[in-house]
Each structure stands twice: as C-alpha cells, then as structure tokens.
Amino acid sequence: MxxxxxxxxxxxxxxxxxxxxxxxxxxxxxxxxxxxxxxxxxxRASPRLGAAMVAQAWCDPAFRALMLADGTAAAESLGIAMRGLPPLGVLENTPALHHLVVCTLCSCYPRAVLGYPPFWFKSAAYRARAVRDPLGLLAEFGTQLPAGQRVRVVDSTADYRWMVLPLRPAGTQGWSAERLAALLDAGDLVGTTVPTARERV
Amino acid sequence: MDQDHPRQHHDIGGVPAFMCREVDTEPHALSDFDREVDALRQILGQKRVMSVDELRRCIEAIPEADYHRLSYYERWIRAIADHLLRQGTVTPDELRAALEQGG
Known part of the structure; x- marks a missing residue:
C-alpha cells in the first residue's frame, strides 16, 4: 500500500x-x-420518530398512503429532517406477509427515523442468517409468526433505506396516536419483532 | 457452493460459516469512542471529504482477519484513516507524528 x-x-x-x-x-x-x-x-433521532410515523399511519389513511408511496415525504411532513439522506422506503406488513430488513453487506439502517443501528443489526450472525434462516433468527428475538404468513426479507443498501409498517395490534381500537406509538420499538420497525397491545416504552 | 464467483469477505448474506452463530439480541450502549467516530464520519460526509461509498470501499479493503476482529467503529476509524491517507488529506508523516504525540 x-x-x-x-x-x-x-x-x-x-x-x-x-x-x-x-x-x-x-x-x-x-x-x-x-x-x-x-x-x-x-x-435526537431515535425509534420514537419511526414509532410516531407508524402510529400516525395506523390512525390516518391519507398519511398511511403517503408513507407507503414516499417514506421520505411522510417523515418530512412530521418534521423529521431527511435532507441529504438516502430515500426511505416503507414495507407494509399484512396478515399474509411479514417483512424483515437486513443489510447483508454492512449496516445500512433508516437512521433518520430510528437513530443509531442496534448492535445486533450490525452483527455478522444477523447479516448472514436473515436471508437464509429468517424464521430461526426471528425465534431468537422471541418472535413467532402466525402459520401461513410469508416472510419477505429486504436488503438495505447505502442508497436506499427501508423500514417496516407493522400490523396494528388487535385490541387497540380508538387509541390515540401517542398511545399507539408507545407500543412500538426499533425491532418492530425493521421486522425482528411485532408489536402487541402491551406498552414497550 | 451456490455461486460462481468467490465473494468478498464483507458479503456475508447466507454464508454457511455464520449459520450456527446466535444473534446477540441484548442492547449494547455505544461508547464515547463509538459516538465520536460516528460523528466524525458524518462531518466528513457533509464536507465532501469522504463519501459513504469511499468509507465502504475502505471498510471492505480491511483484511479479512482484521475485519472480523475489529469492532464496528474500530473498522470505521481505520477506514477513515485509510481514506484520508489515500486521498492525501492527511500525509503519513502527519499521521505518524500525531500518533506519537498521542493525538
């Protein structure tokens, strides 16, 4: 050299x-x-920002449509600074399809809306196994998906970041966006876990 | 093997050697060192001294054994130093002197 x-x-x-x-x-x-x-x-960036986006999407169909079409615009509409950052794509979970986000090459993560990537997201085991053994990996996070729900694994890149829009938990009808946001943590927003009606924060 | 070309060592998606390794799902707090390296990278990016791709190129140039031995942000600071030397932003003499002075 x-x-x-x-x-x-x-x-x-x-x-x-x-x-x-x-x-x-x-x-x-x-x-x-x-x-x-x-x-x-x-x-100042933390999973609270992504959680606020998801809770808003659960409450407001117009925001949900915007978020799925253009995650960056949706984040900016909530006052989250996205200028100069790679585009943010949002993956919609359905009863038939669960999404899991990984960066196999390194650690690309939607930092603007989730903050620093967690230790496990950057680990060799997570990066290697997410694409080959997603169900085994999810089990280590205590996550078991309903039988019949397919898993789609999405690989982030330096030029495009992904977050997950999870399913709204059962038993939360009529809850405010603030109360819903408290059910979410970073894992829910990249698909290693799924939110329930139990408060996380 | 399920592919025609040998992979680079950072390209570990699906690689069998890691399949039996458990994921450490515990939270790990960042150290001051981690936060400072992270911030330095952002500043170098904003000032167009180093792009994300230049950082990646230098991370991926770390020899395999070092790549797996170093912590995440140890890889970054090594890659940042490598890039600044390659680009001539910092000369080897300057870096050597600064290392000898303890920063």
Missing amino acids: NHDPAGLVDAEGGRLLAALRHLLAEKDIATPGEIAERIAATE
Whole structure:
C-alpha cells in the first residue's frame, strides 16, 4: 500500500481517533465543537420518530398512503429532517406477509427515523442468517409468526433505506396516536419483532 | 457452493460459516469512542471529504482477519484513516507524528 507503507492504519482505534481528531481540527475540517454538535444532533433521532410515523399511519389513511408511496415525504411532513439522506422506503406488513430488513453487506439502517443501528443489526450472525434462516433468527428475538404468513426479507443498501409498517395490534381500537406509538420499538420497525397491545416504552 | 464467483469477505448474506452463530439480541450502549467516530464520519460526509461509498470501499479493503476482529467503529476509524491517507488529506508523516504525540 503506497499511501500507507508503514501500516499506520493498524494503530489501535482509540489512538487513531485521537490522532485524526488532532489533525482534522488543525486543518479546520472537523473541530471538537463540530463533533460535539453532531453527536447531540444524532442522539435526537431515535425509534420514537419511526414509532410516531407508524402510529400516525395506523390512525390516518391519507398519511398511511403517503408513507407507503414516499417514506421520505411522510417523515418530512412530521418534521423529521431527511435532507441529504438516502430515500426511505416503507414495507407494509399484512396478515399474509411479514417483512424483515437486513443489510447483508454492512449496516445500512433508516437512521433518520430510528437513530443509531442496534448492535445486533450490525452483527455478522444477523447479516448472514436473515436471508437464509429468517424464521430461526426471528425465534431468537422471541418472535413467532402466525402459520401461513410469508416472510419477505429486504436488503438495505447505502442508497436506499427501508423500514417496516407493522400490523396494528388487535385490541387497540380508538387509541390515540401517542398511545399507539408507545407500543412500538426499533425491532418492530425493521421486522425482528411485532408489536402487541402491551406498552414497550 | 451456490455461486460462481468467490465473494468478498464483507458479503456475508447466507454464508454457511455464520449459520450456527446466535444473534446477540441484548442492547449494547455505544461508547464515547463509538459516538465520536460516528460523528466524525458524518462531518466528513457533509464536507465532501469522504463519501459513504469511499468509507465502504475502505471498510471492505480491511483484511479479512482484521475485519472480523475489529469492532464496528474500530473498522470505521481505520477506514477513515485509510481514506484520508489515500486521498492525501492527511500525509503519513502527519499521521505518524500525531500518533506519537498521542493525538
């Protein structure tokens, strides 16, 4: 490797980060203030945003139609910042079809609406098995689908992100969007789990 | 095997070697290191110093044994360093000196 004959990139991660922080601040590419600001902005995204979208879709047919047609536009209509991010596609679960989202190549995840990807989403076991053994994988999340419901596994890419619109749980008629949103967590929104009428948050 | 071409080691969808591995479904809190690397990547993207594809190219260039040994964000910081060196944004001399000074 001509650009790194000494193998500097083999340095331990914490040392590499400290060295790059120093150099990039000096070059005015990334200052400590900018890094702190970006961390704070990233932490504002969380599964609560995706949960609010799903709850809204359960309550409002027009929003549901928009969300299925154009996830990015639906997110933006709720004030979620999507500018400069890859398009968001929304996969509609039905009694006959369940969706499971994976990124086999790495970890592409709808971060704008779900926040940081969970540890398991980035793991080799999840990435490898989702496409070959989805039912075995779901069982490890405590999820058992009804007999006869098909599973469609969707592979995210760096250029297109997916989230799942789960089925509205039975026994939630007349509930407000806020109350419905509390039933949802990140797994429900990528299909490793399915929501029930039991509160999650 | 069910394919004609050998895969690169990051392309692990359906690969038999991982089929018996259980998924660790427990939550893992991110460390300060993880958050800082993540933020740095976003800033480099926004400032067009490194695209997502450039990050991926450098992650995928990590030798297989290191790829599986390193944590997720350890891969990222290594890939970021690799990209900045390849591009000349940072020279090897600068990086060596900064590493010696402890950042």
